[in-house]
Amino acid sequence: MTASPRPIAGAHHLAQLNVATLLHPLDDPRMAPFVEMLDPINTAADGAPGFVWRFVEEGTSDATAARPAGEDVIVNLTVWETQEALWDFTYRSGHLEVMRQRRAWFERHVEAHLVLWWVPAGHRPTTEEAVERLAELRAHGPSPRAFTFASAYTAAEAEASAARSASLRTEAPSAGPRRGADANGA
Numbered sequence: 385m386t387a388s389p390r391p392i393a394g395a396h397h398l399a400q401l402n403v404a405t406l407l408h409p410l411d412d413p414r415m416a417p418f419v420e421m422l423d424p425i426n427t428a429a430d431g432a433p434g435f436v437w438r439f440v441e442e443g444t445s446d447a448t449a450a451r452p453a454g455e456d457v458i459v460n461l462t463v464w465e466t467q468e469a470l471w472d473f474t475y476r477s478g479h480l481e482v483m484r485q486r487r488a489w490f491e492r493h494v495e496a497h498l499v500l501w502w503v504p505a506g507h508r509p510t511t512e513e514a515v516e517r518l519a520e521l522r523a524h525g526p527s528p529r530a531f532t533f534a535s536a537y538t539a540a541e542a543e544a545s546a547a548r549s550a551s552l553r554t555e556a557p558s559a560g561p562r563r564g565a566d567a568n569g570a
Contacts, residue, residue, distance in 0.1 A: 396539035397436050397505050398464045401514035402498040405491040406456045410448055418489045421482050422446050428478055429462065434469020437508055438462045452511040453518070461514050463503065467536060470500075496521050499530050502539040 408414050426446055429435055439461035441449045448458050464470040473479055499518040503509055517530040526535035528545035537545075 395505055396502045396543075397507075398467050398470055398500055398539075399461070399503045399507075399509045399514065399517075400464065400470055400498065400500050401459060401461045401509075401511075401518055403453045403457050403459050403518065404486070404489075404497065405454070406458060407489055407491060410458075415489055417485070418482075419448075422448065425479055425482055429473055432469065432473040432477065434465040435473070436463040436465055439508075439511065450511060452515050459511060459514070461509065461511060463508065467500070467533070471533060496532065498532055500532060500536065501530055502528075502537075502542040 406415070410419055423445060426438065429438060439447050439450070439459075441447055447460065450459055451457060453459055462470075464473075474483075496518065499514070499521045501517050520527070521530035521532070524530075526532060526537075528537040528542040531537050
């Protein structure tokens, strides 16, 4: 279900999910140029500096059959050593040409379509985890748990935020008297 991971380089890696709503089914002739670019672009990603891992469907070379975000929504879920490595592949490689043509194949986005978050090195996020992070970004905006290139957080900020949240959960005072007890505790 995954492309081969590379060796772990640091304490955290950057996970990313992006989603795209298809204008036509993948077997429609109008989608042929996109489908033809999948293997070359995925191969380029797999060999890019900083690439760690890519979700693929069992027995395939890509994730186009996975539909965790909707029947007409395809997903791309990857892990990178750094935000810079992902940025360089996305905007400074042949991938940029695919992005320039996306309007021919995908609906225009009306809400966030990309989410980034830090994961412990070696962790492989599930599609469920990724879709949850995207939903969190859409519902609450950028945070150390779910952000974008334009609103990025460091791994240290994400770790500190998670530690604060865990501390608040364990230190939270009770919310009033026990069920069935009156104001005197009886």
